[in-house]
Amino acid sequence: MSLLSAKDLSLTRSELLFRGLNFSVAKGDRLGLVAANGRGKSSLLRILAGEEDATTGTVTRMRGLVVAFAAQDVPARLLPLSLHDAVSDALAPEVAETESWRIDVLLDDLFVDEAIRGRAVGSLSGGWQRTMLLARAAVVEPDLLLLDEPTNHLDIGRIGVLQRFLLALPRDCAVIAASHDRAFLDDVTNRTLFLRPEDSEDFSLPYSRAREVLDERDAARDRQYENDMRKVKALRQQAAKLKNIGINSGSDLLVVKTKQLSERADKLAEKARPAHQERSAGAIRLTNSGTHAKALVTINDTAITTPDGRVLFRTGRLWIENGDRIAVLGANGTGKTRLVDRLRAALEGEDPQIRGAASLKLGMSDQALAQLDGFRTPWEAVKRSSDLTDHQARAQLAGAGISIDAQSAPLARLSGGQRARLATLLLRLAEPNFYLLDEPTNHLDIEGQDMLEGELIEHGAACLLVSHDRAFVSAVATRVWVISGKKLVEVDDPGPIFAQLLAG
Template identity: 80%
Template sequence: MSLIAIKDLSLIRTETLFAGLDLAIAKGDRLGLVAANGRGKSSLLRIIAGEEEATGGTLTRARGLVTAFAPQDPPARLLSMSLHDAVRDALDAEAAETESWRVDVLLDDLAVDEALRGRPVGELSGGWQSSMLLARAAVIEPDLLLLDEPTNHLDLARIGVLERFLAALPRDCAVVVASHDRAFLDDVSRRTLFLRPAESADFALPYSRALQALEERDAARGRQFENDMRKVRALRQQAAKLKNIGINSGSDLLVVKTRQLSERADRLEESARPAHQERSAGAIRLGNSGSHAKALVAIKDTAIVAPDGRLLFRTGPLWIEQGDRIALLGANGTGKTRFVARLRAALDGGDPEIRGAASLKLGYSDQALAQLDAWATPWEAVKRSSDAGDQLARTLLAGAGIASESQSAPIARFSGGQKARLAMLLLRLAQPNFYLLDEPTNHLDIEGQDRLESELIEHEPACLLVSHDRAFVRGVATRIWVIEGRRLVEVDDPDPVFDRLMAG
């Protein structure tokens, strides 16, 4: 018997997020849930968890089913608790009194530092908050574990811990995970559900293979639709000819035949289904203003130090040329952020060890999208960042997925995905020829990641990017820099580096 049986489920907000959804979740399932931002993934998880109601359809739970849900962000009431107490809070009163040792065992399994366990949740980084939420869900030993973007804010070492933790769960425990991390989905899922407004697609395959199967299915349906519509046009043409002949000859038989052809055309047209077209959440476009300089950035053997003056690593002599797309990899604490900050400051001038070409124009985006704090609304951001007129500014914002009614709304209210798309739009308007990108895919859905990859590859700007997104690095980077043993080294293949970082 299924743990969860879903039949004809629908969810409608201002638009249909999904409808006609049929889904069965069995013991031991590992299901990846994929959709663009704002298309119902989190809502579906909350519906399965019993925290939200669907618009229509039925959801049947197995008797005695224990379900646990780890959301993206901690509830406000947990922020003042210590990490340990926030996890213990998930237990019922009796278990919290007599079995609190389960919390410690679980935090050990998740490699949570002892020093962090007594700190208030609100003071922790997003990555440790994610670990706390996972621990809260797992400590009740559920039959079904629901995870909403569990890799958000995690570096590769923590993603490795997460993957090993999920692999070690009891065989009967089912896991449903909504994620935009393609490599993570490939590693942990055996089924993939592509959530759509109609005809959601469920494949018994991990993400990459499921995506290929979905694209093949959509292409076949597209061809079938074109064939059906050609038949419809042919039937209508035959009906029109017979109608004229029937009128001129007065033949009742031809009139009946004409009606039959028209009815066949109507039925075929009604049943024909066009191939699915994903509704874009907004385009991501970048540019490259170009440069005649071969070396955009030249770096001497530079020491990168911590705020207390401690040496993190030395760079050795380096250069960045036009068209280079460099991924900077390294464990947390090795100095990636310090290097990016040093590079950004140096390119504003005044650093004898790091020099940019006279033609270099920098575009920068940090992982917290803090550069957006300078503006109150998207409208103000575009108007002050460019010479675009009113109508062009509205068109640009709409193209980035920010509807007209939201263009004068406070940026602070926007989702992470909306902020990321706005940040990319502002970068493009600045017309840089060198991009410095710190975790650019953090808030982007898979569609947004694909578009950003395509833009970087197509327009060939130089860029240095810091990312824990393995699929993004594999798809974009032409050079790999790694911080190892207090040195910055260049390697040819990122995969062995990923393996080392994930092994912890």
């Protein structure tokens, strides 16, 4: 029995996001919702939750269906509340008063420390805020759980907690998760809906397998389209020849035949449709200014410490060579970001334990995209970071997915994906030959992740990166460093480390 059915849904905002969308959700379904940034995923979830209306079409829900929606952003009214109280707020007052034990059990299942539960939501990290939003949705014991980018801001360990939690939900509970985390989708979903403006596709497969089938189907459609258009061209050429003969001979039969051929060509052309081409949310391009130095960075055995001097781990003696793409893995709190910060400080200043080659030119992007701080608008960011002409600056911003109107608007108005693409544009304009990247795929859709992977690999860019995105690390990294037992060690295969971190 269907919990929910969508029939002929369409949604138009400033542009058409989707139309003719038909699908249903049955008990126990685990559906991954996939589309590029700004293509209607969040809006569709809000429509399914009953918070927004579609432009056309209907959503039919089973009588008594309980739907819970964990959105991306925390409502402002929850920020002053403690995490525990913010979760309690999702319950009816009489239920919260008599069954508060349900909240504690749920937070235990999500491995939320007692100290965290009493802290104000506004003071928590993005990862803990995301956990709170999940708990608010789950505490009402829904029949259908809607999740919007549930892995954003979570490290691999917390992603493991999330995955185990979802797998332990009651068998009848259905889940729809909009996500750009390919490994997460593969691990927790059994269906994939690719949301498109036209002809959205629904497969009873997890993401990677569904993607392969979709790519094959799109390739077949393109081949059919090309074949149809060749037929159209041939029919029109034949019609044109018969028309000339008919005019010269005065034959009414040839005139009728010409008309028939033209009509056949028009009908075939009208029916012929190429495969969907995703309209880019903005290009991601990097550069590698090059260097003849073999060792870009030399790290002597040094301690990476907390701000108060507590030793997190020792590095041992290490080198980063031209072309190395090094991923740093480790549990939350082991010091990955502290290592990035130390390298940045050393390469921008003086540090006897960490030395960069004379030709090294550093490019840095952190989790908060701090390289955008101090700029009021995208236009100002590009103009102050380069020698581009006005025309060139506008063209570069447009290429990064930032429209003319948005180029002079406050940075705060940009979406997360647009901010990430702008930050990458500033990196490229700096023309570095060594990148420090802390969670570079945050806010990037799958298209953006693929672009970033391709750019790093194609240009042979040397980089050290920290990422919770397992698919990204597996595709990009040529070397893997792991923080383990207060030491930084190199391993050949990240797979066992991923499994260990996911298991907690």
